[in-house]
Amino acid sequence: xxxxxxxxxxxxxxxxxxxxxxxxxxxxxxxxxxxxxxxxxxxxxxxxxxxxxxxxxxxxxxxxxxxxxxxxxxxxxxxxxxxxxxxxxxxxxxxxxxxxxxxxxxxxxxxxxxxxxxxxxxxxxxxxxxxxxxxxxxxxxxxxxxxxxxxxxxxxxxxxxxxxxxxxxxxxxxxxxxxxxxxxxxxxxxxxxxxxxxxxxxxxxxxxxxxxxxxxxxxxxxxxxxxxxxxxxxxxxxxxxxxxxxxxxxxxxxxxxxxxxxxxxxxxxxxxxxxxxxxxxxxxxxxx
Amino acid sequence: xxxxxxxxxxxxxxxxxxxxxxxxxxxxxxxxxxxxxxxxxxxxxxxxxxxxxxxxxxxxxxxxxxxxxxxxxxxxxxxxxxxxxxxxxxxxxxxxxxxxxxxxxxxxxxxxxxxxxxxxxxxxxxxxxxxxxxxxxxxxxxxxxxxxxxxxxxxxxxxxxxx
Numbered sequence: 001x002x003x004x005x006x007x008x009x010x011x012x013x014x015x016x017x018x019x020x021x022x023x024x025x026x027x028x029x030x031x032x033x034x035x036x037x038x039x040x041x042x043x044x045x046x047x048x049x050x051x052x053x054x055x056x057x058x059x060x061x062x063x064x065x066x067x068x069x070x071x072x073x074x075x076x077x078x079x080x081x082x083x084x085x086x087x088x089x090x091x092x093x094x095x096x097x098x099x100x101x102x103x104x105x106x107x108x109x110x111x112x113x114x115x116x117x118x119x120x121x122x123x124x125x126x127x128x129x130x131x132x133x134x135x136x137x138x139x140x141x142x143x144x145x146x147x148x149x150x151x152x153x154x155x156x157x158x159x160x161x162x163x164x165x166x167x168x169x170x171x172x173x174x175x176x177x178x179x180x181x182x183x184x185x186x187x188x189x190x191x192x193x194x195x196x197x198x199x200x201x202x203x204x205x206x207x208x209x210x211x212x213x214x215x216x217x218x219x220x221x222x223x224x225x226x227x228x229x230x231x232x233x234x235x236x237x238x239x240x241x242x243x244x245x246x247x248x249x250x251x252x253x254x255x256x257x258x259x260x261x262x263x264x265x266x267x268x269x270x271x272x273x274x275x276x277x278x279x280x281x282x283x284x285x286x287x288x
Numbered sequence: 289x290x291x292x293x294x295x296x297x298x299x300x301x302x303x304x305x306x307x308x309x310x311x312x313x314x315x316x317x318x319x320x321x322x323x324x325x326x327x328x329x330x331x332x333x334x335x336x337x338x339x340x341x342x343x344x345x346x347x348x349x350x351x352x353x354x355x356x357x358x359x360x361x362x363x364x365x366x367x368x369x370x371x372x373x374x375x376x377x378x379x380x381x382x383x384x385x386x387x388x389x390x391x392x393x394x395x396x397x398x399x400x401x402x403x404x405x406x407x408x409x410x411x412x413x414x415x416x417x418x419x420x421x422x423x424x425x426x427x428x429x430x431x432x433x434x435x436x437x438x439x440x441x442x443x444x445x446x447x448x449x450x451x
Contacts (some may be wrong), residue, residue, distance in 0.1 A: 068307060069307070086343070087384075087388060089344075091343065091347075091348070093344075098318045098321040098322040101317050105317060108308045108314065116315070120318045123319045124318060127319060127322055127323065128322070132350070135351075139347075139351040140351070140435070141351050141352045141435035142349075142351065144435065144438060146435040146437070146438055146440070147349060147352050148349065149438075150352040150435075182441065183358065183432065184431065184442075185442070186442070186444075188442070189441045190440045191439050193438070194438060199438070
């Protein structure tokens with residue numbers, strides 16, 4: 001009989017060993033991604049307990065969480081969710097689904113996980129921001145600032161941004177019933193009638209947003225050896241600060257942070273910057 | 289952050305041997321997932337005017353037109369007059385669906401379903417009430433905002449009249 005002389009209780013897993021694995025870059029990617037899924041579950045609550053259990057697996061049994069098949073299975077659960085409840089899903093859920101598949105693929109060659117997941121993350125972010133740029137360039141109402149004004153009119157979270165552009169909350173309150181009347185009847189029109197300062201500020205804001213999103217797309221699409229690659233994290237963090245300080249979509253912020261950290265191979269300063277970005281989203285959310 | 293542990297264990301390596309042999313082809317899978325999702329939403333946005341703020345389009349805040357800026361206008365002929373209709377709460381999901389993906393068919397379905405209720409007049413509008421009377425000829429119109437520079441207008445996205 002072998003005596004467990006150093007440990008009176010034999011656990012199926014060792015806490016110390018588990019913590020050591022969680023503190024590696026792979027462990028962090030898996031744990032934060034699974035944790036992000038709990039917040040994503042807000043779009044379809046049946047997935048919350050599943051993602052909570054999965055998060056605990058990545059935390060308490062990190063070796064088991066490094067099995068690629070488990071990540072394909074979790075991705076499958078999200079495919080089912082978007083098929084069953086498509087109207088409840090927003091764009092970041094689809095990015096999350098693609099990222100789950102990216103992790104599953106990356107874990108097939110765990111020795112090179114960060115290389116593979118980082119490359120996948122680059123492509124996903126490049127595609128996401130290229131798409132967002134194209135919609136804004138082609139919508140016909142974004143560059144003029146009309147889209148931002150209308151969004152601010154109907155979404156109170158955007159009000160501080162419009163206030164910065166010199167548009168008062170009172171003017172928005174006055175305009176609301178008039179715009180409602182325009183969209184409810186034929187032939188009526190409404191002139192947004194901005195001051196020249198507000199008009200220029202909104203246009204610059206729109207152009208700045210397009211430039212920032214386009215640069216993010218280009219920097220993540222560029223090879224790692226390109227000078228543009230050095231701009232990836234600063235641009236993405238800058239986007240996160242500006243966006244989530246106004247509209248705090250926490251799951252999206254977490255997802256961009258974990259993908260951004262993976263692409264940057266968990267370089268210390270980059271991780272700190274992304275953590276700060278997520279904190280900005282949390283503070284804004286808490287103070288809405 | 290501590291260093292990576294040693295290479296994969298034999299058990300890990302055996303976890304997905306078949307998939308591992310297809311690693312090269314699977315590398316395209318994540319980007320394909322996102323690409324298909326974006327293409328599907330883009331198709332819905334251009335074919336049935338699906339909401340830009342929902343789905344997988346990444347088109348948030350890009351236009352004056354989104355579900356929240358649209359309207360569903362319902363009228364009916366009651367005692368010879370055209371009156372506005374106060375929609376019953378039970379039609380909320382149907383109306384939300386119309387705002388997200390307006391089609392003539394779904395507008396016609398709402399117009400037909402409203403014919404199942406009984407109605408009474410109140411403050412120049414009609415509202416559903418079990419003590420009311422059945423009426424027909426509901427008109428359902430979904431409109432969206434348009435912008436010409438800083439001038440906002442609107443246009444019809446879907447329209448139907450129940451017989």
